[in-house]
Amino acid sequence: MMVVDQSRDDASAASSKPPLDLYGLVEQLYPLNRSLTGDGVRQTLAIVARHLDLQIREVETGTAVLDWHVPKEWNIRGAHIATMDGRRLVDFADSNLHVMGYSKPVRGVFTRAELATHVHTLPDQPDLIPYRTGYYADDWGFCIPHHLWQSMTDETYRVEIDSDISPGSLTYGEFYLPGETTDEVLFSCHICHPSLANDNLSGIAVMTALALRQQARRRQLSYRFLFLPATIGAITWLARNERDLDRIKHGLVLTCVGDPGPFHYKQSRSGASIDRAAAHVLRHSGHxxxxxxxxxxxYDERQFCSPGFDLPVGCLMRGLHGTFPEYHTSADNLDFVRPEALEHSYAVVSAICSVLDGDRLYRRVDGRGEPQLGRRGLYRMIAGQREAGGATQMDLLWFLNLADGRHSLLDMADRANIPFSRIEAAARLALDASLVEDVT
Amino acid sequence: MMVVDQSRDDASAASSKPPLDLYGLVEQLYPLNRSLTGDGVRQTLAIVARHLDLQIREVETGTAVLDWHVPKEWNIRGAHIATMDGRRLVDFADSNLHVMGYSKPVRGVFTRAELATHVHTLPDQPDLIPYRTGYYADDWGFCIPHHLWQSMTDETYRVEIDSDISPGSLTYGEFYLPGETTDEVLFSCHICHPSLANDNLSGIAVMTALALRQQARRRQLSYRFLFLPATIGAITWLARNERDLDRIKHGLVLTCVGDPGPFHYKQSRSGASIDRAAAHVLRHSGHxxxxxxxxxxxYDERQFCSPGFDLPVGCLMRGLHGTFPEYHTSADNLDFVRPEALEHSYAVVSAICSVLDGDRLYRRVDGRGEPQLGRRGLYRMIAGQREAGGATQMDLLWFLNLADGRHSLLDMADRANIPFSRIEAAARLALDASLVEDVT
Amino acid sequence: MMVVDQSRDDASAASSKPPLDLYGLVEQLYPLNRSLTGDGVRQTLAIVARHLDLQIREVETGTAVLDWHVPKEWNIRGAHIATMDGRRLVDFADSNLHVMGYSKPVRGVFTRAELATHVHTLPDQPDLIPYRTGYYADDWGFCIPHHLWQSMTDETYRVEIDSDISPGSLTYGEFYLPGETTDEVLFSCHICHPSLANDNLSGIAVMTALALRQQARRRQLSYRFLFLPATIGAITWLARNERDLDRIKHGLVLTCVGDPGPFHYKQSRSGASIDRAAAHVLRHSGHxxxxxxxxxxxYDERQFCSPGFDLPVGCLMRGLHGTFPEYHTSADNLDFVRPEALEHSYAVVSAICSVLDGDRLYRRVDGRGEPQLGRRGLYRMIAGQREAGGATQMDLLWFLNLADGRHSLLDMADRANIPFSRIEAAARLALDASLVEDVT
Structure with a gap:
C-alpha cells in the first residue's frame, strides 16, 4: 500500500510522485569521488544545485569549530598498483573505493610484505572492495577484493597515489525555505561517501526532491536542508549557526533510504514530536x-543530539548501518538501490512533512453536545463509511469530540488510529461549517 | 461466579438479588411503540413510575436545546400494506418495527416499484424485520422480512400509515436520590427504541432496579437516574441542567445489558475514576x-463526553452495538434477553455503586510499624486464610500498610488485587479497633 | 556468569570474592538455639563480633517500643519426651527445633492424648521436624517427625522442658560505617531462628561479609548493618532511632540467600531507587x-515500610518464604545451603552497594557536539569493541552523550543497557580527559 499524501494544498495521491527522477540523480552522482572535502564534494553540490537554489559554503582549513578544526582539503587525481612490468592490477579509475580516503601521496616500489600493511580486503566477502578512510591517519591505503590480493604473489609492485592534502576548505550545501513562521524543520544528509549508492546518494536524492516539494507548497513552517560531510560538516554547521538553533522544532537525518528493506526510524534523544510524527506516518504507510x-x-543526529544542543532530530533509514552485507562495500552500488524504494522513501518523508506542517489545534465554537450535523449536510451513514472530502463520518465525530483546544490533529489521529490526512480532512469539513476555530 | 456485593449496609450475598423482576419488566415494556417522542414513551415511563417516584418532564416542540431544537411529536395509530383486495400482508399491529420511526402519514395505492423505495429489508437476514428511523427525513417507510418482500409480486398495493407529526413535546423521566453529599453519580439509559428487548429495555429494567437498591441504602453520594430518548433527550437534559453539571463525579450509561455475552465497559473520554471502579468490579466479577x-x-456518553462538558461518564454494555447479529432487528426480542443475564448485569452495576459510594481515605492513628494485632484479637494464621468479617489476615495487613491518608480503598484493593468488599471489611476491623481514622 | 564487581576502588573480578568463609560461618552458627531473646542470640552476635566491631544492644523487658513492649527473655537448658522407663524419644539436645519457641517450663507425666495437644508434626513431610513458635502463647510444645509420633503408642510419657521466661532483655547487634556523607544505606537481617540454615544464617553470613567489604573501601555513603530478632527487633530499633531515620536513603533486608534457587527482589513500598539498583544488578548478573x-x-521490610516510616527498603531473597519445601523445617539445614550460592548472593549485594555508592551526576564541560576523541587517544574501532579501562567505545559515546547533569550513571547504564561498572569506567576515562565535571 502506498502512503497517500492528502495534505492541505494537494490532496491527490499524485502528490506523492517525486518532482525529479530520484534514481537518475543517484546514477548521475555515483561516479564522483567524494570525501570530507575536495572537488568531488563541489561537483556533487553543483549537480544538486541544478535543481535547487543551493547556497554553497566554503569554510577554510584550520577554522576552529566547537572542539574540532576544519581539516585540510584532500584531492586525488589517480592511483594504481601495477606489476613491475607496468600492468595495472588496481586502478582508481575503475573504482574510487580502491583508495583509502585521505590517503597521502605515494610513489615507489614496495615489496608485497610492505604493501600488505596498506592493503584492506574483506576475507568474508572476497569479491567486494571495502570502503575505508583514514581522515586523520597520515597514512595511505588501497582497498581491493580479497581474491585479487590472494592472486598477487609477485615479490614487488609499483605503487602510485597522486593526491594532495593541503590547506583549502570544507564545502557544504544549504537550502532554506521560509514559511509563515520562523519555526523550522531541519533535514540533513551526508555527502562525503564516494561511490556508495545507498549510503548516501539515496539520502541526497530524496532530500533534493523533498526540498523541491516543499518549495512548491504553502508552508506553515520554514525548512532547512543541509548537505554535509559527516561529523565535521555537522559540527561546522552547528558552530556557525549556534545562535539560531532554537528555531529548530523538528529535524530528520536521511540516510540509506534507497534499498528495498523495511524502514528504520531512530528516535531523537529528547523524545521530540518528530518521533510521534514519524511513527504515525510509518504505522499508516503500509510498509x-x-x-x-x-x-x-x-549519523549526524549524534552531533545534533549532543547534550549541549539536544535538538529534536531523529534519523530515517531503511538498511541499518553496519547490518546489511552491502554496507561500506562496492556492493552498495546502483543495483542495490531501487527506484521504487527511493520513491517510497520520498512518500514517507513527504507525509512526515505534511504532518509536521499541518498539525494544528482547533476548538469547537460551542463544544456542548454534538452539533446537529444533519442540517449542515454533514450527516451520513456511519456504517457505510461514505467519504466526505476524504474523511468518514466517524473521523468527523472523532474530530468534533477532541476539538477542545488541547488535542492537536496528530493527537486526534493517533487516538482515533487513523491517518493524519483523514483527521485533517475532517477538520476542513468542520472549519467550513464554522463548527470549530483554529486556536493554534 | 456471582459478583458478591459486600458493601457497608448489607454485606450478605443476598443483596445482589434484584429488588424487582427484571425480565418481567422487560416483558411488560416490550409491546409498546417507542420513539424519540410520543405516547409510547409516556406509557413506558408510567410503568417505570410504578416502581420509582419518577419525575416526568415534558419539553415543548421547538424549544432550543444547545445546537438542536426539540422535534415535533410523532404518534401512530396503525399502518399496513395490503393487497388490492384488502388482504393485509404487513401490519403495524403485528410488530411496531414494521414502520420506520417518524414516518409521515400516507394512504393510497402504490405500484410495487414505487413501494420499493419505501421498503427496507435485510437480504442477509431474510426472515428478520429491520429497525429503521427517519427522524428528520420527511419520509415514510416500511420494514419487512426480505423473504416476504420477495414474495410480494403484485403490480400494486394499498398502503396506509395512520400517523401524525405535530407540535407536542419530548418526554423524559428523572429520579434523584440525595445522599450525604451533593456529589452525584449519574445513570442514564435510552428509552426511544420500540420492540427491541436488549436495546434497550434491558437498560431500563436494570437501571430501575438499581435506583430501588440505592433508595433502600444509606448513601454517601447522591444518585440521579435519567430515562431519555437517545441523543436529543440527553441534549435536552444537558441544556436544562447546565448549571449543576459540576456535581457529577461519576456517570454510567447502561445499554444492551440483557444478553448473555461478555461485558464491555467503554471508558470515559477523560479517564475518570468510574473507569477504575468499573474495571475493578469486572475483574473480580468472574464474568x-x-x-x-x-x-x-x-450511546449518550457521546453527549455527556462532548468537549464542552467532558463529564466523567462511561458506558456499560454486554452485546456491543452493531456487532451482534440481532442488533436493530426483530431478533432482539424476548428470547435474546435472558433473566440471569439481567441479574448478573444488575449485580455488576450494584457492585460498581458499592465501590463508588464506599471508597474512602483512612489513615493509621499511629502508622509507625505494624500494630500488635494479637492483643487486639486480630491475629490469625495467615497461611490458613481464616476470615474475619470477610477479610483475611493478609487483607488486613494490606489495609494497615496502605492506610496513609493517600491510598483510597479502591487504590488499596487494586494494589492488593483483591475485591473492594474485602478491603472494606478490613477497614471495618481496623476502624473498630481504633487503629485508623477516616480522613476522606 | 558471575557478577563482576568493577567499582571504583577495586575493579578486579577478584573483589567479588567474600572476605570471609561464608559457609563456614553458617556452619558455626547452625547449632545455636536462637529465639527472639536469650543467650543463643547473644552467642550468635558474639561470633559475628569476631569479624566486626559490632555494637551489642540490650533492651530491657517491658520497654515500650511503638505499639509493642519488649517481651520477657526466654532461655532453655534442655527438654525431652521419654518413655515411662526413661528412654528418651525426643531430645532438645538432638535438635533445637524439637521445642516450640517460648515454651514455658513443664515436667510431668502426660497421657498420649494430653501430649497430642502439644505436639506439632508435618503429615505431608513425615520425616521432617517442623519449626514452630508461640511467642505470646503461654504454652509449651514439641515439634517432631510425623513418623515418630505415629510410632509413639504408649499410654503415657514423661515430659520435661527446662526453660524459663523471665524479665531480662532483648539483644540485637548494630554496625555502623561512616562515609563521606551521612546519607545512609541500611542493611538488616533477622537472627531469631534456631537451627535453620537458609532462614536466616545465610543472611547473617552474607551481611557480615558485606560489612567487612564496605569497611575496606572508600565510601561515599554511610552504611548501617542491623542484626535483629524479627518484628520486635525491628520495631525496637525503629523506636530507638526515630530521629535519624531521614538519613536512610536506601535499605535492604537480606534473607534466605543461601539456597541455589533464583533470586527474588521484593520492591520497596515507595518505589525507591534501591529498586532500580537491585533490578539493574540482577539483570546484568547472569543469574x-x-x-x-x-x-x-x-520480613522486616514490613516494619521499615509501615506507612508512618515508609523507608526506601527492599528485600533480597533467593528461596521465597513459604514456597520452598524446606521452609521452616529441619530440612533447612547445612545441606540446603550451598557455599557457591552464598558467594553469588554476596557478589550481588556487593554489586548493589557499588551501584548505590558509585552513582553520580556528570556534565560535559562543553556539551556541544562530540568531542574529538582521536586527539585525546580515546578513539578506537567501535565495531571491534576494544576495551579501554573496561569501557567500550560505545560505552564512552553513551556516557558523553548523556553527561548533561541530569542523567545519573545508573540512568545512563539503564538507557544504554550495560552494566553499571562499564558506564563508570567510561566516566573515569572522560574525567581523566577533562571532558566532564562531577556535578553530583
Missing part, C-alpha cells in the same frame, strides 16, 4: 518498519 | 469482560 | 531472578 530508541552511534 | 477505550460513537 | 512488587507480608 514494514521498526522504531529504534536513540543511541549515540550513527 | 468475561473487555474494557474498551473511549470513542465518539455509541 | 535467574524475579522482581516482585511490595506486599505487606514477609
Amino acid at each position: 514494514r518498519f521498526e522504531v529504534l530508541p536513540f543511541n549515540p552511534y550513527g | 468475561r469482560f473487555e474494557v474498551l477505550p473511549f470513542n465518539p460513537y455509541g | 535467574r531472578f524475579e522482581v516482585l512488587p511490595f506486599n505487606p507480608y514477609g
Whole structure:
C-alpha cells in the first residue's frame, strides 16, 4: 500500500510522485569521488544545485569549530598498483573505493610484505572492495577484493597515489525555505561517501526532491536542508549557526533510504514530536518498519543530539548501518538501490512533512453536545463509511469530540488510529461549517 | 461466579438479588411503540413510575436545546400494506418495527416499484424485520422480512400509515436520590427504541432496579437516574441542567445489558475514576469482560463526553452495538434477553455503586510499624486464610500498610488485587479497633 | 556468569570474592538455639563480633517500643519426651527445633492424648521436624517427625522442658560505617531462628561479609548493618532511632540467600531507587531472578515500610518464604545451603552497594557536539569493541552523550543497557580527559 499524501494544498495521491527522477540523480552522482572535502564534494553540490537554489559554503582549513578544526582539503587525481612490468592490477579509475580516503601521496616500489600493511580486503566477502578512510591517519591505503590480493604473489609492485592534502576548505550545501513562521524543520544528509549508492546518494536524492516539494507548497513552517560531510560538516554547521538553533522544532537525518528493506526510524534523544510524527506516518504507510530508541552511534543526529544542543532530530533509514552485507562495500552500488524504494522513501518523508506542517489545534465554537450535523449536510451513514472530502463520518465525530483546544490533529489521529490526512480532512469539513476555530 | 456485593449496609450475598423482576419488566415494556417522542414513551415511563417516584418532564416542540431544537411529536395509530383486495400482508399491529420511526402519514395505492423505495429489508437476514428511523427525513417507510418482500409480486398495493407529526413535546423521566453529599453519580439509559428487548429495555429494567437498591441504602453520594430518548433527550437534559453539571463525579450509561455475552465497559473520554471502579468490579466479577477505550460513537456518553462538558461518564454494555447479529432487528426480542443475564448485569452495576459510594481515605492513628494485632484479637494464621468479617489476615495487613491518608480503598484493593468488599471489611476491623481514622 | 564487581576502588573480578568463609560461618552458627531473646542470640552476635566491631544492644523487658513492649527473655537448658522407663524419644539436645519457641517450663507425666495437644508434626513431610513458635502463647510444645509420633503408642510419657521466661532483655547487634556523607544505606537481617540454615544464617553470613567489604573501601555513603530478632527487633530499633531515620536513603533486608534457587527482589513500598539498583544488578548478573512488587507480608521490610516510616527498603531473597519445601523445617539445614550460592548472593549485594555508592551526576564541560576523541587517544574501532579501562567505545559515546547533569550513571547504564561498572569506567576515562565535571 502506498502512503497517500492528502495534505492541505494537494490532496491527490499524485502528490506523492517525486518532482525529479530520484534514481537518475543517484546514477548521475555515483561516479564522483567524494570525501570530507575536495572537488568531488563541489561537483556533487553543483549537480544538486541544478535543481535547487543551493547556497554553497566554503569554510577554510584550520577554522576552529566547537572542539574540532576544519581539516585540510584532500584531492586525488589517480592511483594504481601495477606489476613491475607496468600492468595495472588496481586502478582508481575503475573504482574510487580502491583508495583509502585521505590517503597521502605515494610513489615507489614496495615489496608485497610492505604493501600488505596498506592493503584492506574483506576475507568474508572476497569479491567486494571495502570502503575505508583514514581522515586523520597520515597514512595511505588501497582497498581491493580479497581474491585479487590472494592472486598477487609477485615479490614487488609499483605503487602510485597522486593526491594532495593541503590547506583549502570544507564545502557544504544549504537550502532554506521560509514559511509563515520562523519555526523550522531541519533535514540533513551526508555527502562525503564516494561511490556508495545507498549510503548516501539515496539520502541526497530524496532530500533534493523533498526540498523541491516543499518549495512548491504553502508552508506553515520554514525548512532547512543541509548537505554535509559527516561529523565535521555537522559540527561546522552547528558552530556557525549556534545562535539560531532554537528555531529548530523538528529535524530528520536521511540516510540509506534507497534499498528495498523495511524502514528504520531512530528516535531523537529528547523524545521530540518528530518521533510521534514519524511513527504515525510509518504505522499508516503500509510498509514494514521498526522504531529504534536513540543511541549515540550513527549519523549526524549524534552531533545534533549532543547534550549541549539536544535538538529534536531523529534519523530515517531503511538498511541499518553496519547490518546489511552491502554496507561500506562496492556492493552498495546502483543495483542495490531501487527506484521504487527511493520513491517510497520520498512518500514517507513527504507525509512526515505534511504532518509536521499541518498539525494544528482547533476548538469547537460551542463544544456542548454534538452539533446537529444533519442540517449542515454533514450527516451520513456511519456504517457505510461514505467519504466526505476524504474523511468518514466517524473521523468527523472523532474530530468534533477532541476539538477542545488541547488535542492537536496528530493527537486526534493517533487516538482515533487513523491517518493524519483523514483527521485533517475532517477538520476542513468542520472549519467550513464554522463548527470549530483554529486556536493554534 | 456471582459478583458478591459486600458493601457497608448489607454485606450478605443476598443483596445482589434484584429488588424487582427484571425480565418481567422487560416483558411488560416490550409491546409498546417507542420513539424519540410520543405516547409510547409516556406509557413506558408510567410503568417505570410504578416502581420509582419518577419525575416526568415534558419539553415543548421547538424549544432550543444547545445546537438542536426539540422535534415535533410523532404518534401512530396503525399502518399496513395490503393487497388490492384488502388482504393485509404487513401490519403495524403485528410488530411496531414494521414502520420506520417518524414516518409521515400516507394512504393510497402504490405500484410495487414505487413501494420499493419505501421498503427496507435485510437480504442477509431474510426472515428478520429491520429497525429503521427517519427522524428528520420527511419520509415514510416500511420494514419487512426480505423473504416476504420477495414474495410480494403484485403490480400494486394499498398502503396506509395512520400517523401524525405535530407540535407536542419530548418526554423524559428523572429520579434523584440525595445522599450525604451533593456529589452525584449519574445513570442514564435510552428509552426511544420500540420492540427491541436488549436495546434497550434491558437498560431500563436494570437501571430501575438499581435506583430501588440505592433508595433502600444509606448513601454517601447522591444518585440521579435519567430515562431519555437517545441523543436529543440527553441534549435536552444537558441544556436544562447546565448549571449543576459540576456535581457529577461519576456517570454510567447502561445499554444492551440483557444478553448473555461478555461485558464491555467503554471508558470515559477523560479517564475518570468510574473507569477504575468499573474495571475493578469486572475483574473480580468472574464474568468475561473487555474494557474498551473511549470513542465518539455509541450511546449518550457521546453527549455527556462532548468537549464542552467532558463529564466523567462511561458506558456499560454486554452485546456491543452493531456487532451482534440481532442488533436493530426483530431478533432482539424476548428470547435474546435472558433473566440471569439481567441479574448478573444488575449485580455488576450494584457492585460498581458499592465501590463508588464506599471508597474512602483512612489513615493509621499511629502508622509507625505494624500494630500488635494479637492483643487486639486480630491475629490469625495467615497461611490458613481464616476470615474475619470477610477479610483475611493478609487483607488486613494490606489495609494497615496502605492506610496513609493517600491510598483510597479502591487504590488499596487494586494494589492488593483483591475485591473492594474485602478491603472494606478490613477497614471495618481496623476502624473498630481504633487503629485508623477516616480522613476522606 | 558471575557478577563482576568493577567499582571504583577495586575493579578486579577478584573483589567479588567474600572476605570471609561464608559457609563456614553458617556452619558455626547452625547449632545455636536462637529465639527472639536469650543467650543463643547473644552467642550468635558474639561470633559475628569476631569479624566486626559490632555494637551489642540490650533492651530491657517491658520497654515500650511503638505499639509493642519488649517481651520477657526466654532461655532453655534442655527438654525431652521419654518413655515411662526413661528412654528418651525426643531430645532438645538432638535438635533445637524439637521445642516450640517460648515454651514455658513443664515436667510431668502426660497421657498420649494430653501430649497430642502439644505436639506439632508435618503429615505431608513425615520425616521432617517442623519449626514452630508461640511467642505470646503461654504454652509449651514439641515439634517432631510425623513418623515418630505415629510410632509413639504408649499410654503415657514423661515430659520435661527446662526453660524459663523471665524479665531480662532483648539483644540485637548494630554496625555502623561512616562515609563521606551521612546519607545512609541500611542493611538488616533477622537472627531469631534456631537451627535453620537458609532462614536466616545465610543472611547473617552474607551481611557480615558485606560489612567487612564496605569497611575496606572508600565510601561515599554511610552504611548501617542491623542484626535483629524479627518484628520486635525491628520495631525496637525503629523506636530507638526515630530521629535519624531521614538519613536512610536506601535499605535492604537480606534473607534466605543461601539456597541455589533464583533470586527474588521484593520492591520497596515507595518505589525507591534501591529498586532500580537491585533490578539493574540482577539483570546484568547472569543469574535467574524475579522482581516482585511490595506486599505487606514477609520480613522486616514490613516494619521499615509501615506507612508512618515508609523507608526506601527492599528485600533480597533467593528461596521465597513459604514456597520452598524446606521452609521452616529441619530440612533447612547445612545441606540446603550451598557455599557457591552464598558467594553469588554476596557478589550481588556487593554489586548493589557499588551501584548505590558509585552513582553520580556528570556534565560535559562543553556539551556541544562530540568531542574529538582521536586527539585525546580515546578513539578506537567501535565495531571491534576494544576495551579501554573496561569501557567500550560505545560505552564512552553513551556516557558523553548523556553527561548533561541530569542523567545519573545508573540512568545512563539503564538507557544504554550495560552494566553499571562499564558506564563508570567510561566516566573515569572522560574525567581523566577533562571532558566532564562531577556535578553530583
